[in-house]
Amino acid sequence: MASYFLGFGSQLLISYYFGTSSSLDEYWVAFSIINLLCFYTGAFKEALVPIMHQSKDAKEAGGVLSAALLLLSGIAILSVILLILIQDMLVALVADGNEVDDRSIGLILYWFLPSILFFVLSETMNALLACYDKIIFQTMARLSGSVAMIACLFLYAASLGVKSMVIGVVLSQIFVLFFSAIALKVQGIKLAKPRFSVFMLGKFHKLFWSLLLTYFLAQGYAIYERSVMLAMKSGTIASFQYGVTLTNVIVSVIAYPLANLLWPRFLNSNAEKNIDDAIFTALRSTAVLYAVLLIICLFCFSNSYRIVEIVYARGAFDSASIDLASKTFRAAIFTAIPIGFFSVFGRFLMSVGAGYAFALVSVIVSFSGIAVLAVSSFLGNYNFVLFHWLISNSIGTLFCVIIFFRKFQISEYTVRIWFFWLFKVSIIVMLLGICYEQLTIKFGANRSIVYTAIDGGVFFVAAWLGLNIFRLIDIYKPNLNFKA
Structure with missing residues (x-):
C-alpha cells in the first residue's frame, strides 16, 4: 500500500510539471510502445514462479534462475535491436495522421532503450520473491523504485521535461532489480549452471503460451x-x-x-x-x-x-x-x-x-x-x-x-x-x-x-x-x- 501511495505521489509531481501537455501525451505513447515490446515478460514470470517454487533446493533454483535471466536477457536485447530497426514504423503505426511530433516520440524511445532490459529482469526477479514469502523485500524494492522516480522528477523535470520521467523509470527498475537480487541471495539463491531443460516442461509451456x-x-x-x-x-x-x-x-x-x-x-x-x-x-x-x-x-x-x-x-x-x-x-x-x-x-x-x-x-x-x-x-x-x-x-x-x-x-x-x-x-x-x-x-x-x-x-x-x-x-x- 505504501509503495502504491508513493507511486501516486509521482503522479502528483507529473501533473505539477506537465499538466495535460502534448509532451506528456508523447511520453505515454512511447511508454506503450516499450510495454508492447516487453509483452512476453508477464507471461514468462507467471509461468516461472511455479517452477522456482517446486525446485528441490537452492542450487537447483539457482540453475533455473540463471537460465531464466540468460534467456530473458537475450530476448530483451533482440527487442532493443528490433526497436532500433522498426522505430519509425511503430511510431507511424500509432501516431500517423495525428498532430504530434513523431521525432519527439522517437527521441523518447531512444531514451527508453535501457529500460527494456532492466524492466524484463527487474519484473521477473521481483516476482520470484513471492516463491519465498519475501514480502518485505518485495515492498522495499517497489518503495525504492517509487522514491527514485520522485527524486528524478523533483530534480530534473524542470530542465529535462518528460525525459526526467524516462530516467526515473530506468532508475526505479535498477533499484527493484538490486533489492530483489539481495532478497534472493539472503534466501540462498545464487547463480549456478543454467538449467534450460525446465523450460521444455509441458507445465511451463501450457501456462506460458x-x-x-x-x-x-x-x-x-x-x-x-x-x-x-x-x-x-x-x-x-x-x-x-x-x-x-x-x-x-x-x-x-x-x-x-x-x-x-x-x-x-x-x-x-x-x-x-x-x-x-x-x-x-x-x-x-x-x-x-x-x-x-x-x-x-x-x-x-x-x-x-x-x-x-x-x-x-x-x-x-x-x-x-x-x-x-x-x-x-x-x-x-x-x-x-x-x-x-x-x-x-x-x-x-x-x-x-x-x-x-x-x-x-x-x-x-x-x-x-x-x-x-x-x-x-x-x-x-x-x-x-x-x-x-x-x-x-x-x-x-x-x-x-x-x-x-x-x-x-x-x-x-x-x-x-x-x-x-x-x-x-x-x-x-x-x-x-x-x-x-x-x-x-x-x-x-x-x-x-x-x-x-x-x-x-x-x-x-x-x-x-x-x-x-x-x-x-x-x-x-x-x-x-x-x-x-
Whole structure:
C-alpha cells in the first residue's frame, strides 16, 4: 500500500510539471510502445514462479534462475535491436495522421532503450520473491523504485521535461532489480549452471503460451487506445491517465486488499473440498463490495471537478487541464466496480485451478476494448472513446460471473437472489445520488478538501443507513442454496 501511495505521489509531481501537455501525451505513447515490446515478460514470470517454487533446493533454483535471466536477457536485447530497426514504423503505426511530433516520440524511445532490459529482469526477479514469502523485500524494492522516480522528477523535470520521467523509470527498475537480487541471495539463491531443460516442461509451456496471448492483446489494446486518443484533443491521453490513476486509488484501497484477504480462504476451502463455503464467501463479499464501491463511485462522479481540482490543480495543471481530467475521471470512475468484481472472482477461479477462465476473461476485455475504440473512431464519436475502459471491463466481468455460476452449478434461486440484491442496492443508492446532485446544484458545493471529505462521509453514511432501512444488509443472513 505504501509503495502504491508513493507511486501516486509521482503522479502528483507529473501533473505539477506537465499538466495535460502534448509532451506528456508523447511520453505515454512511447511508454506503450516499450510495454508492447516487453509483452512476453508477464507471461514468462507467471509461468516461472511455479517452477522456482517446486525446485528441490537452492542450487537447483539457482540453475533455473540463471537460465531464466540468460534467456530473458537475450530476448530483451533482440527487442532493443528490433526497436532500433522498426522505430519509425511503430511510431507511424500509432501516431500517423495525428498532430504530434513523431521525432519527439522517437527521441523518447531512444531514451527508453535501457529500460527494456532492466524492466524484463527487474519484473521477473521481483516476482520470484513471492516463491519465498519475501514480502518485505518485495515492498522495499517497489518503495525504492517509487522514491527514485520522485527524486528524478523533483530534480530534473524542470530542465529535462518528460525525459526526467524516462530516467526515473530506468532508475526505479535498477533499484527493484538490486533489492530483489539481495532478497534472493539472503534466501540462498545464487547463480549456478543454467538449467534450460525446465523450460521444455509441458507445465511451463501450457501456462506460458496461454498467458502470452493475453499479455500481447493487453498491450495491443493499450497501443490502439493511444492511437485513437491522439486524434482527439491534445492532452486527452494524459488526462485519461489521471482519471485511471484516481480510479485505481479506490480499487487499490478497497477491492485489492479484500481480494488478497479472501485468497487464502479460497485456497483453504479448495484444499478441504469445501467449495460451497468459498462460493458463499465470494457472493457475500462481492455483494457488499458492490454497495461500497457504488456509493464511493457515485460520490466521485458527482464531485469529479472538485476532486480533480483538490488533487491535481497545481503548477502546470491549469483550468483547462482540470476540465479535461474531470471529464475523463467521470468516464473512468465506475470501472472500479467491474475491476473489484473481477479481482475477487478471478482469485476464486485461480484458487480452484480454473486459470484458463481468468485468461479467457482477460482476452475478452482486450477484444471488447478494441471493438469499442474501433466503432467510436469509425463513427467519429470521440466522447464515447473515454468509456472504453468501463465498457470493456464490464463485459469481461460479466463473462467472469457467468463462468463462475455455470462452472460451479450454482442454483437459479441463488443467482436470482444475488442479482436482485444488486439491483435493489443500485436503485436506492442512485436515488440518493440524484437527491444529492440536486442539493449540490441548489446550494452549491464548497471546494475545500475538508468540506469535500465531510460531504463524502455524510453521503456514505446516508447511503449505508438507506440500505439498512430497507434491510439490504441482510445479504449476510440468508442460508443460500448453492446447488440445484
